[in-house]
Amino acid sequence: MESSDVVIVGAGIVGAAVARRLALGGFRVTVLDRGASAGGTSSSGEGNLLVSDKGPGAELDLAVLSGRRWAEFAAELPAELGPGFPDIEFEAKGGLVVATTATGADALLAFADTQRSAGVDARPVTAAEAAELEPDLTPRVAAAVFYPDDAQVQPSVATEALLASARRHGARLRQGVTVLGGVVSGGRLVGVDTTAGRFGAEHTVVAAGPWSAEVAGNFGVRLPVLPRRGTVVVTTRMPRRIRHKVYDADYVGAVESELAALQTSSVVESTAAGTVLIGSSRERRGFDERIEAAVVGELAAKALILFPFLADVPVMRAYGGFRPFVPDHLPVIGPDPRLPGLWHATGHEGAGIGLSVGTAELIGALMTGVEPEIPAAPFAVTRESLRKVTTG
Amino acid sequence: MSVDVLVIGAGPAGLAAARAARRAGARVVLLDSSDVLGGQFWRQPLAGGSDADIRALQHKWDRFVALRRVLTDDPDCEIVTGAQVWAVDRRDDAPPVVHALVGPADGGDRRRRVFVPRALVLATGAHERTLPFPGWDLPGVYTAGAAQAMAKGEGVAVGKRVLVAGTGPFLLPVAASLLHVGATVVGVVEASSWRRIARGWVPRPHELRPKDLMSKSAELGGYVRALAARRVPYRTGAAVLAAHGDSRVTAVTVARIADDWTPRQGTEQRVEADAVCVSHGFVPRTEIAISAGCALAADGSVRVDEEQRTSVPGVYAAGEITGIGGADLALAEGEAAGRAAAGRAGGAAEVARHRAFADRMHSAHGIRPGWKAWVGDDTIVCRCEEVTAGQLRTVLAATETRGLRSLKLSSRAGLGICQGRICGRNVEDLLPDAPLDPGRTANRPIVVPVRLGEIAAPPVEREV
Numbered sequence: 001m002e003s004s005d006v007v008i009v010g011a012g013i014v015g016a017a018v019a020r021r022l023a024l025g026g027f028r029v030t031v032l033d034r035g036a037s038a039g040g041t042s043s044s045g046e047g048n049l050l051v052s053d054k055g056p057g058a059e060l061d062l063a064v065l066s067g068r069r070w071a072e073f074a075a076e077l078p079a080e081l082g083p084g085f086p087d088i089e090f091e092a093k094g095g096l097v098v099a100t101t102a103t104g105a106d107a108l109l110a111f112a113d114t115q116r117s118a119g120v121d122a123r124p125v126t127a128a129e130a131a132e133l134e135p136d137l138t139p140r141v142a143a144a145v146f147y148p149d150d151a152q153v154q155p156s157v158a159t160e161a162l163l164a165s166a167r168r169h170g171a172r173l174r175q176g177v178t179v180l181g182g183v184v185s186g187g188r189l190v191g192v193d194t195t196a197g198r199f200g201a202e203h204t205v206v207a208a209g210p211w212s213a214e215v216a217g218n219f220g221v222r223l224p225v226l227p228r229r230g231t232v233v234v235t236t237r238m239p240r241r242i243r244h245k246v247y248d249a250d251y252v253g254a255v256e257s258e259l260a261a262l263q264t265s266s267v268v269e270s271t272a273a274g275t276v277l278i279g280s281s282r283e284r285r286g287f288d289e290r291i292e293a294a295v296v297g298e299l300a301a302k303a304l305i306l307f308p309f310l311a312d313v314p315v316m317r318a319y320g321g322f323r324p325f326v327p328d329h330l331p332v333i334g335p336d337p338r339l340p341g342l343w344h345a346t347g348h349e350g351a352g353i354g355l356s357v358g359t360a361e362l363i364g365a366l367m368t369g370v371e372p373e374i375p376a377a378p379f380a381v382t383r384e385s386l387r388k389v390t391t392g
Numbered sequence: 393m394s395v396d397v398l399v400i401g402a403g404p405a406g407l408a409a410a411r412a413a414r415r416a417g418a419r420v421v422l423l424d425s426s427d428v429l430g431g432q433f434w435r436q437p438l439a440g441g442s443d444a445d446i447r448a449l450q451h452k453w454d455r456f457v458a459l460r461r462v463l464t465d466d467p468d469c470e471i472v473t474g475a476q477v478w479a480v481d482r483r484d485d486a487p488p489v490v491h492a493l494v495g496p497a498d499g500g501d502r503r504r505r506v507f508v509p510r511a512l513v514l515a516t517g518a519h520e521r522t523l524p525f526p527g528w529d530l531p532g533v534y535t536a537g538a539a540q541a542m543a544k545g546e547g548v549a550v551g552k553r554v555l556v557a558g559t560g561p562f563l564l565p566v567a568a569s570l571l572h573v574g575a576t577v578v579g580v581v582e583a584s585s586w587r588r589i590a591r592g593w594v595p596r597p598h599e600l601r602p603k604d605l606m607s608k609s610a611e612l613g614g615y616v617r618a619l620a621a622r623r624v625p626y627r628t629g630a631a632v633l634a635a636h637g638d639s640r641v642t643a644v645t646v647a648r649i650a651d652d653w654t655p656r657q658g659t660e661q662r663v664e665a666d667a668v669c670v671s672h673g674f675v676p677r678t679e680i681a682i683s684a685g686c687a688l689a690a691d692g693s694v695r696v697d698e699e700q701r702t703s704v705p706g707v708y709a710a711g712e713i714t715g716i717g718g719a720d721l722a723l724a725e726g727e728a729a730g731r732a733a734a735g736r737a738g739g740a741a742e743v744a745r746h747r748a749f750a751d752r753m754h755s756a757h758g759i760r761p762g763w764k765a766w767v768g769d770d771t772i773v774c775r776c777e778e779v780t781a782g783q784l785r786t787v788l789a790a791t792e793t794r795g796l797r798s799l800k801l802s803s804r805a806g807l808g809i810c811q812g813r814i815c816g817r818n819v820e821d822l823l824p825d826a827p828l829d830p831g832r833t834a835n836r837p838i839v840v841p842v843r844l845g846e847i848a849a850p851p852v853e854r855e856v
């Protein structure tokens with residue numbers, strides 16, 4: 001039997017960030033993934049590191065903490081991993097949220113007010129200023145708010161970078177190993193059974209993204225993580241005409257569209273390679289992978305509201321993934337008192353890329369018994385808002 | 393008109409399917425992105441061309457003309473050319489909803505059409521596979537299919553002194569077309585050895601019907617005679633290891649290769665040429681089939697039963713997308729698929745007969761792993777994103793990932809405009825260990841690039 005201090009289930013960005021943090025903290029870490037590294041949700045979405053979409057509360061605190069960690073990590077990385085490692089494409093480019101209707105404008109400005117009171121740099125800008133920030137933006141701007149602290153990374157490369165860094169600090173990664181169930185001794189989880197045999201560990205961290213409920217279920221505990229489908233479309237390369245991350249303000253009160261349970265709100269951004277990403281939809285449809293023309297069409301239509309010039313730009317790819325979502329829309333982070341030895345780092349829905357490094361910070365602090373930089377209690381699996389779904 | 397059977401692709405397979413479905417009484421809609429019928433096999437001169445010219449370059453032309461006439465004269469067969477299927481919506485246990493854009497691709501006003509067919513025949517053909525080698529990204533290096541399309545479609549030769557290289561019987565008609573449009577073909581270089589070709593083609597001749605053998609050998613024999621008459625050297629067990637030149641190809645290195653295609657040291661020869669046409673076989677165009685939910689066979693082709701049924705009820709597949717086998721097999725499969733899609737049985741025997749040829753072709757000409765030794769660190773693997781084999785290896789070593797998806801996103805190989813159609817399989821083959829997510833590069837829900845404005849338009853009425 002192989003053994004280590006910590007087994008992490010899942011080599012997505014959350015598992016990778018936690019592995020790095022714990023390895024740096026002196027733990028012997030083994031990461032197990034049933035597929036390849038960065039093969040799940042973390043390579044099926046976008047890489048927005050946002051504060052702009054978060055209202056005051058625990059998630060915003062985690063986003064702010066994560067934002068600091070991302071900036072540090074991006075700065076340290078080249079020296080640590082060497083020039084041969086692909087660029088994580090960290091860009092602190094800022095985000096511009098745009099309302100094109102009067103109702104949207106009121107909601108947006110009110111939301112920005114609450115954010116500012118929580119310390120977020122949220123700057124209302126005039127239509128003229130918005131046009132200066134984004135010359136190709138629609139002239140129909142009812143209100144706009146600029147968020148200098150929004151940033152982005154290439155999420156798949158970022159996951160690999162965190163894993164590579166974790167390995168340099170002693171962590172081990174086993175790909176193609178499925179965790180089947182837990183090994184319980186004296187009421188404590190002391191390891192996992194896998195398709196590659198038994199792995200003993202003092203702590204086991206579930207970081208299995210949208211599949212976390214299944215993994216936790218195999219350990220005998222209920223964890224309310226559900227998949228929420230998202231689709232993104234990608235244009236062909238072009239000279240950069242979109243300078244920041246630009247969103248429509250719809251997300252503040254995301255609209256119901258033609259399709260039942262389909263919501264789209266656009267996020268339009270250029271990538272380092274010159275493509276434009278247009279995301280993303282939100283649908284509750286289980287692990288159904290199909291991508292439908294109507295969803296792609298909705299995304300296209302929303303993007304054209306913000307940037308009419310995109311009408312002539314070809315899209316060449318659509319892809320999608322499953323956001324790991326928790327009914328009260330907060331991730332689950334920390335130890336699970338129902339089964340000592342079991343930890344969770346999951347349920348980040350549409351913000352797991354951004355929140356991964358802050359999550360790792362919390363796990364690291366809690367596992368070593370020091371006070372975390374932000375309160376961990378709101379993320380506990382025992383919180384009141386989850387009581388109905390975690391008990392019984 | 394209601395749609396009983398929708399056929400996508402009007403090459404040999406699709407045309408035969410449409411006719412068979414009509415004979416069985418179904419109302420048929422036949423879609424093809426091209427402006428003319430015929431597919432790759434019957435690709436025609438863009439500007440008409442004389443009948444003699446067409447006959448010189450085309451095989452089974454009368455068969456095509458007859459097929460085309462039957463269908464174009466038939467009011468219950470709607471033929472829509474210039475119809476690009478860009479996406480399909482999978483449905484559970486039913487054919488998918490098919491989304492097409494109709495009109496000139498570069499024009500601003502393509503019309504959207506959306507079909508909900510009772511049965512669907514996929515006959516989307518194949519695209520070429522080209523293995524990379526140093527210099528293959530130089531101007532003057534063409535895929536054999538592109539060279540042939542220019543010869544057949546525009547009457548233009550890609551160069552004055554042209555070398556044709558790769559593997560498979562397709563090299564022969566390409567060389568013949570080049571000769572016909574006035575090029576000097578300095579050689580045809582076939583990677584398989586005579587021994588392997590013979591082992592593939594010759595044993596158990598009793599399994600092949602003399603008539604088929606005659607027809608096949610008459611076609612191939614015709615090409616061989618054309619080459620011999622012009623003294624075009626045909627070399628086997630050899631390959632182009634590099635193309636040379638500054639701004640375009642001026643010469644190539646040809647060398648002998650072993651049975652597994654590893655180059656034999658010391659056999660390199662320099663051949664002057666201003667164009668090289670390469671083909672290493674074909675890859676089925678499976679985008680639509682994959683989006684529709686059809687299961688694939690291990691080689692990446694669409695899996696069908698003896699009546700061309702895919703794993704999705706109501707969806708049939710015929711022609712190159714079910715495995716590369718040439719036009720005769722495509723016609724036979726199309727016939728069987730069209731009939732089955734219209735609710736009739738039969739046609740399986742004919743398919744099995746032609747399959748025998750296809751199987752022989754694979755054992756004679758299938759790609760061998762030794763080609764990887766041609767590829768240097770500087771050799772571009774993904775042309776769209778200009779990723780070299782060396783960069784691939786570096787990224788793989790740095791990330792230690794065993795996933796194609798991760799490798800693709802970290803190296804950018806396959807992220808360009810062709811979406812891995814050209815490099816996907818080559819990248820997969822270059823990995824030292826089999827990836828844990830094979831085939832994921834073949835998943836392309838957007839079948840071809842379409843302008844955002846074209847698909848953002850409000851949904852159109854569905855033709856049920």
Ligand SMILES: Cc1cc2nc3c(=O)[nH]c(=O)nc-3n(C[C@H](O)[C@H](O)[C@H](O)COP(=O)(O)OP(=O)(O)OC[C@H]3O[C@@H](n4cnc5c(N)ncnc54)[C@H](O)[C@@H]3O)c2cc1C
Nearest residue numbers: 010012014034040041042045048179209230351352353354
């Ligand atoms: C369309 C879309 C857009 C998004 N955009 C953004 C964005 O802009 N910004 C942002 O911050 N977030 C975004 N997200 C959300 C973000 O991608 C996720 O929150 C994040 O990737 C979750 O990471 P993870 O490591 O928890 O899960 P994953 O990346 O899914 O990793 C979980 C891993 O667990 C493995 N696993 C599962 N079961 C087992 C088992 N039994 N044994 C072993 N291994 C197992 C899986 O193979 C997988 O690799 C988006 C998501 C989507 C779908």
Ligand SMILES: Cc1cc2nc3c(=O)[nH]c(=O)nc-3n(C[C@H](O)[C@H](O)[C@H](O)COP(=O)(O)OP(=O)(O)OC[C@H]3O[C@@H](n4cnc5c(N)ncnc54)[C@H](O)[C@@H]3O)c2cc1C
Nearest residue numbers: 401403404405425431432433477516517537711712718719
């Ligand atoms: C470039 C090339 C050249 C070839 N030349 C020869 C040759 O000279 N001699 C020979 O024996 N064999 C040749 N072949 C092999 C040839 O493909 C087969 O022998 C034969 O054409 C297969 O018939 P098919 O009906 O399966 O496919 P095809 O003839 O390829 O027909 C497929 C049709 O589907 C259409 N289509 C595909 N996708 C879509 C879509 N999304 N929307 C709408 N329409 C679509 C295409 O436009 C095409 O007309 C060639 C193959 C290629 C790729």
